[in-house]
Amino acid sequence: MGVNLKDIAQRAGVSLATVSNVVNGYRPVGERTRQRVQQAIDELGYSPNLGARHLRRGRTGLIALAIPELNNPYFAELAEIAISEAAALGYTLVMENTAADRKAELALLDGTRRHIIDGLILSPVRIGREEVLARSADTPLVLIGEGVSDVPYDHIAIDNVAASHAAIQHLVAIGRRRIAFIGATPGGDRQSAHLRVRGYREALVAAGLPYRPRLVARTDAFGRLDGKRAMRDLLALGDPPDAVFGYNDLVAIGALRTLAEAGLRVPEDVAVVGIDDIEEGRFGTPTLTTIAPDKREIGRLAVRRLVARIEGTAVAAPLTVQTPFRLVRRESTGTPGG
Amino acid sequence: MGVNLKDIAQRAGVSLATVSNVVNGYRPVGERTRQRVQQAIDELGYSPNLGARHLRRGRTGLIALAIPELNNPYFAELAEIAISEAAALGYTLVMENTAADRKAELALLDGTRRHIIDGLILSPVRIGREEVLARSADTPLVLIGEGVSDVPYDHIAIDNVAASHAAIQHLVAIGRRRIAFIGATPGGDRQSAHLRVRGYREALVAAGLPYRPRLVARTDAFGRLDGKRAMRDLLALGDPPDAVFGYNDLVAIGALRTLAEAGLRVPEDVAVVGIDDIEEGRFGTPTLTTIAPDKREIGRLAVRRLVARIEGTAVAAPLTVQTPFRLVRRESTGTPGG
DNA sequence: CATCGCCTGTATAACGTTATAGAGCCGCAC
DNA sequence: GTGCGGCTCTATAACGTTATACAGGCGATG
Numbered sequence: 223m224g225v226n227l228k229d230i231a232q233r234a235g236v237s238l239a240t241v242s243n244v245v246n247g248y249r250p251v252g253e254r255t256r257q258r259v260q261q262a263i264d265e266l267g268y269s270p271n272l273g274a275r276h277l278r279r280g281r282t283g284l285i286a287l288a289i290p291e292l293n294n295p296y297f298a299e300l301a302e303i304a305i306s307e308a309a310a311l312g313y314t315l316v317m318e319n320t321a322a323d324r325k326a327e328l329a330l331l332d333g334t335r336r337h338i339i340d341g342l343i344l345s346p347v348r349i350g351r352e353e354v355l356a357r358s359a360d361t362p363l364v365l366i367g368e369g370v371s372d373v374p375y376d377h378i379a380i381d382n383v384a385a386s387h388a389a390i391q392h393l394v395a396i397g398r399r400r401i402a403f404i405g406a407t408p409g410g411d412r413q414s415a416h417l418r419v420r421g422y423r424e425a426l427v428a429a430g431l432p433y434r435p436r437l438v439a440r441t442d443a444f445g446r447l448d449g450k451r452a453m454r455d456l457l458a459l460g461d462p463p464d465a466v467f468g469y470n471d472l473v474a475i476g477a478l479r480t481l482a483e484a485g486l487r488v489p490e491d492v493a494v495v496g497i498d499d500i501e502e503g504r505f506g507t508p509t510l511t512t513i514a515p516d517k518r519e520i521g522r523l524a525v526r527r528l529v530a531r532i533e534g535t536a537v538a539a540p541l542t543v544q545t546p547f548r549l550v551r552r553e554s555t556g557t558p559g560g
Numbered sequence: 561m562g563v564n565l566k567d568i569a570q571r572a573g574v575s576l577a578t579v580s581n582v583v584n585g586y587r588p589v590g591e592r593t594r595q596r597v598q599q600a601i602d603e604l605g606y607s608p609n610l611g612a613r614h615l616r617r618g619r620t621g622l623i624a625l626a627i628p629e630l631n632n633p634y635f636a637e638l639a640e641i642a643i644s645e646a647a648a649l650g651y652t653l654v655m656e657n658t659a660a661d662r663k664a665e666l667a668l669l670d671g672t673r674r675h676i677i678d679g680l681i682l683s684p685v686r687i688g689r690e691e692v693l694a695r696s697a698d699t700p701l702v703l704i705g706e707g708v709s710d711v712p713y714d715h716i717a718i719d720n721v722a723a724s725h726a727a728i729q730h731l732v733a734i735g736r737r738r739i740a741f742i743g744a745t746p747g748g749d750r751q752s753a754h755l756r757v758r759g760y761r762e763a764l765v766a767a768g769l770p771y772r773p774r775l776v777a778r779t780d781a782f783g784r785l786d787g788k789r790a791m792r793d794l795l796a797l798g799d800p801p802d803a804v805f806g807y808n809d810l811v812a813i814g815a816l817r818t819l820a821e822a823g824l825r826v827p828e829d830v831a832v833v834g835i836d837d838i839e840e841g842r843f844g845t846p847t848l849t850t851i852a853p854d855k856r857e858i859g860r861l862a863v864r865r866l867v868a869r870i871e872g873t874a875v876a877a878p879l880t881v882q883t884p885f886r887l888v889r890r891e892s893t894g895t896p897g898g
Numbered sequence: 899c900a901t902c903g904c905c906t907g908t909a910t911a912a913c914g915t916t917a918t919a920g921a922g923c924c925g926c927a928c
Numbered sequence: 929g930t931g932c933g934g935c936t937c938t939a940t941a942a943c944g945t946t947a948t949a950c951a952g953g954c955g956a957t958g
Contacts, residue, residue, distance in 0.1 A: 224675070224698075226914055237938045242916060249917095252936060267696060271675040273620065274914035276611040277943050284676075292640050293839070298631040305630070305657055316654040319643055337562070337609040337944095338622075358605065360562075446843045475843055482845040501631070505784045505813055506844050507820040564944055575908045580946060587947095590906060612944035615913045675914095 225268045233262040245270060276338075285313050285341045285528055288330050290322040290348075294445075294472060295500040296517075297345070303521030304343070311529050313340070322443070324348035333359035341528045346370050347412050362531035364524050368414045376527045377542045380515045382414050386421025387428075388549050389467050389495045389513055394429045396555055398465035398493055401426065402437040404452040404477055405444055405469025415469055418497070422467060437463055444469050449476025457484055464492055465555075471496035471503045471512055478506065478554065494554040508553035515547045563606045571600040583608060623651050623679045623866055626668050628660040628686075632783075632810060633838040634855075635683070641859030642681070649867050651678070660781070662686035671697035679866045684708050685750050700869035702862050706752045714865045715880045718853045720752050724759025725766075726887050727805050727833045727851055732767045734893055736803035736831055739764065740775040742790040742815055743782055743807020753807055756835070760805060775801055782807050787814025795822055802830055803893075809834035809841045809850055816844065816892065832892040846891035857883045 230241045236255055243249045244259040251259070262268075276282040287304050289297040301317055308315040316339070320326040327349045330342060341362040346354070346369035354365070354373045368379045393401050403422045407415045423433050436459060439452035449468055453476065456463055468474030474496030481488055488494055488508050496503060499514030523543060529535075551557065568579045574593055581587045582597040589597070600606075614620045625642050627635040639655055646653040654677070658664040665687045668680060679700040684692070684707035692703075692711045706717045731739050741760045745753045761771050777794055779786035787806055791814065794801055806812030812834030819826055826832055826846050834841060837852030861881060867873075889895065 228914080238914095239916080239939075240937060243937090246916075250936080255937080269671070269675070271615070271914050273611045273614040273675055274943090275916075277609070277615055277913090277945085278915045278917085280943080282611065282676075292643070293633060293636040295631060295633065295636075298633075298636055302630045302657065319640065333607070337607070337611055338620075446839060450843065479843045479845060501784060502840055505788065505817045507817060566944080576944095577909075577946080578907060581907090584946075588906075593907080609944050612913090613946075615915085615943090616945045616947085618913080 224271075225266045226271065227268075229266055230259065230262045230268050233266060234259045281340050281532070282338055283313055284316055284339045285343065285525070285532075286316050286318045286330070286339045287524075288318040288320050288327070288342060288344045290320050290345055291444075292317070292319045292321075294470075295502055296470065296498040299500065300517050300521050303518055304525050307522045307525040308529075311525065313525075313529060315525070320347075322347050328353060331357050331359070331363075333361055341532045343524045343528055347414075350413070362528055364528045364531070366520060366524050368417055370413060371542070374540050376524075376531065376540050378520055378524050378527070378545060379543075380520075380547045381544045382417035383421035383424065385497060385513045385515075385547050386418045386467070387425045388547070389497070390422055390425035390429070392511070392549055392551070392555065393465045393467065393493055393495060394425075394431070396489075396493060399431060400434075400437065400461065400463045401431070401465040401467060402439065402456050402463035403467050403469075404439045404441065404449055404456070405473045406438050406440045408440055418469055441469070441473065444473055446472050446476035446479070449473030450480045451476070453477035453480035457481075457486075462492075466492060466494050468494070468496045471498040471500045471510060474510055474512070474554075475502065475506060478508070478510070488554050489556045493556065499550055503552070511552045511555040512550050513547050514550045516545050519545045562609070563604045564609065565606075567604055568597065568600045568606050571604060572597045619678050619870070620676055621651055622654055622677045623681065623863070623870075624654050624656045624668070624677045625862075626656040626658050626665070626680060626682045628658050628683060629782075630655070630657045630659075632808075633840055634808065634836040637838065638855050638859050641856055642863050645860045645863040646867075649863065651863075651867060653863070658685075660685050666691060669695050669697070669701075671699055679870045681862045681866055685752075688751070700866055702866045702869070704858060704862050706755055708751060709880070712878050714862075714869070714878050716858055716862050716865070716883060717881075718858075718885045719882045720755035721759035721762065723835060723851045723853075723885050724756045724805070725763045726885070727835070728760055728763035728767070730849070730887055730889070730893065731803045731805065731831055731833060732763075732769070734827075734831060737769060738772075738775065738799065738801045739769070739803040739805060740777065740794050740801035741805050741807075742777045742779065742787055742794070743811045744776050744778045746778055756807055779807070779811065782811055784810050784814035784817070787811030788818045789814075791815035791818035795819075795824075800830075804830060804832050806832070806834045809836040809838045809848060812848055812850070812892075813840065813844060816846070816848070826892050827894045831894070837888055841890070849890045849893040850888050851885050852888045853885045854883050 227238050227241050231238045241259055243251050244256055285308060287301055305315045327346055343364045345367045351370045351373055354370050364376045366378050368382050403419060405415055406419050426433050439456055441448035441452050466477050468477055474494050478494055481492055486492055495511045497513040499512045503510035503512055565576050565579050569576045579597055581589050582594050623646060625639055643653045665684055681702045683705045689708045689711055692708050701713045703713055703715045706720050741757060743753055744757050764771050777790035779790050804815050806815055812832050816832055819830055824830055833849045835851040837850045841848030841850055
């Protein structure tokens with residue numbers, strides 16, 4: 223096919239190995255020969271065959287970021303950060319869409335594709351601790367999000383319970399008493415949903431407010447449409463909520479839409495809070511109050527940690543990091559001045 | 561490292577080649593031996609080393625989709641479709657972010673990474689016809705979007721001029737007379753922006769309305785913030801517009817935000833139209849009227865065409881396809897009944 | 899009974915790279 | 929002048945796979 227080492231070697235009148243050494247700097251090469259070789263490379267337009275290099279070295283320079291929803295802006299924003307961090311470290315990041323599918327997550331974990339990537343950053347939602355423990359592949363793995371925890375892998379996430387606390391405290395502080403949650407899941411499916419519900423519940427109790435199961439709305443997924451439907455159901459209750467906390471910004475945005483259609487005012491009639499701080503929430507009307515995780519920190523840390531494992535720099539025990547978050551107050555809960 | 565063909569061959573008491581034939585079905589294998597081999601594969605948990613396979617076959621099974629903005633939902637939605645189509649054809653699609661950077665586009669085109677992907681789907685924005693013609697790599701290429709045209713590659717896009725026409729006609733039909741455009745670019749940068757401006761202009765003239773350069777707002781990029789700022793500038797004009805057509809939905813959404821902040825009513829005071837039909841536009845308030853390209857068709861066609869080239873099925877001349885679009889009327893231009 | 903062809907399986911040469919062992923040369927010390 | 933170490937460079941064996949050429953067995957055909 224393309225130009226290979228042999229072509230360069232012939233052109234420069236040196237051996238294969240010397241060309242390889244010029245390219246990789248593995249062994250020193252005399253200045254004169256180096257120049258000849260470099261010239262041949264430039265003239266013929268050589269670039270190494272990554273497949274062959276991989277075969278020999280056992281590394282591809284590819285790492286994968288596996289996320290459950292490609293068109294959830296939170297993950298798109300996270301991916302953008304991770305891609306540039308990976309590039310800075312000399313790796314190429316490829317995105318893998320699990321589509322929140324259990325089989326897809328398992329396949330990635332055990333690596334049908336294990337030979338082509340050097341490491342994996344996974345945001346698990348449908349698999350749990352046991353599946354991760356049972357993993358047979360030895361490709362380095364970093365987990366993000368609170369899908370699973372207590373496993374012998376590096377793990378980066380925000381404290382979901384604390385994040386929920388912060389959201390509810392804010393709603394309580396602005397005088398809300400009937401606070402709903404949208405985005406609980408039936409069964410043991412989505413660990414982070416459970417944690418966010420738990421934080422919601424604990425914060426209510428801490429504030430001396432009753433926990434009302436009817437105000438916890440379940441959804442099948444976590445998109446705008448799910449939030450919209452759940453909000454409709456909540457409004458149909460005899461005594462509808464005066465505030466809503468969404469599992470994420472998308473769900474909260476769906477809820478906002480239902481409120482607009484119902485002719486209710488936000489935040490006067492119902493206040494709304496989400497999680498993720500996606501850009502969309504800063505441009506809608508009203509703008510969305512949210513819990514903002516430090517996406518930059520999560521993305522960078524995940525990539526760095528993974529690369530350290532790949533290159534054997536990190537020999538220490540698996541690290542669990544809780545990255546910071548902050549409450550960003552916007553119109554959907556009333557601006558600080560108002 | 562992992563389990564390889566040799567391990568299986570030893571365990572099953574057959575030769576390497578036979579195992580390979582069981583795995584690939586390249587040559588028939590007797591039923592008894594096939595079973596022994598299969599059992600060995602299952603017991604040892606073998607999966608082929610894709611790097612080595614690639615080296616031998618000259619194919620990786622990887623195709624790339626290179627897009628200018630990863631967190632533009634339009635591309636995220638397109639990518640999701642392309643990923644599943646690729647999977648159906650036995651390929652894995654990896655996403656590549658050019659970040660609308662000229663160098664990144666050139667690098668992809670000429671393929672620093674050429675050995676690792678079998679083909680490339682590219683949405684060019686900063687490079688033009690000449691750069692594409694000068695390309696040296698022989699990896700199959702499919703272009704999407706109207707960034708460049710008239711090149712000897714398969715090319716899939718909507719008719720941007722016609723799309724603009726449709727948008728403007730709609731605005732004229734609901735009685736607007738001072739129609740602005742947001743998202744022109746200085747210089748010869750972004751071809752599709754020029755085409756959309758041209759369609760805007762032609763449609764105005766066709767409707768007997770004057771073309772006013774002051775109503776054409778330039779932006780550096782095409783995000784929500786750009787639309788928001790441009791709309792502010794337009795409102796500062798002595799005689800502000802009664803309708804706005806955005807380069808894409810994101811820009812239009814930014815404009816909507818400015819209008820909300822200015823206390824103007826949409827569509828009563830100003831009507832707004834975008835292009836792309838991203839999900840976000842269906843959930844904001846007001847919902848956004850838009851030109852909806854057939855994303856499914858574009859994604860599927862691009863992948864199919866590329867795979868056909870890779871596998872040598874398509875020997876015919878490069879194909880240029882204009883995919884259909886339709887106007888989706890929503891609240892930002894008044895619902896059909898109102 | 900020799901020949902042919904089919905069927906199943908084997909041995910082996912690539913693919914393009916990198917790491918290891920070693921070859922040649924030169925200068926210096928004994 | 930023999931031996932030794934340091935410096936460049938070369939020859940070559942892997943890495944795991946697939947495709948090609950080939951070998952052996954066996955039934956059918958002439």
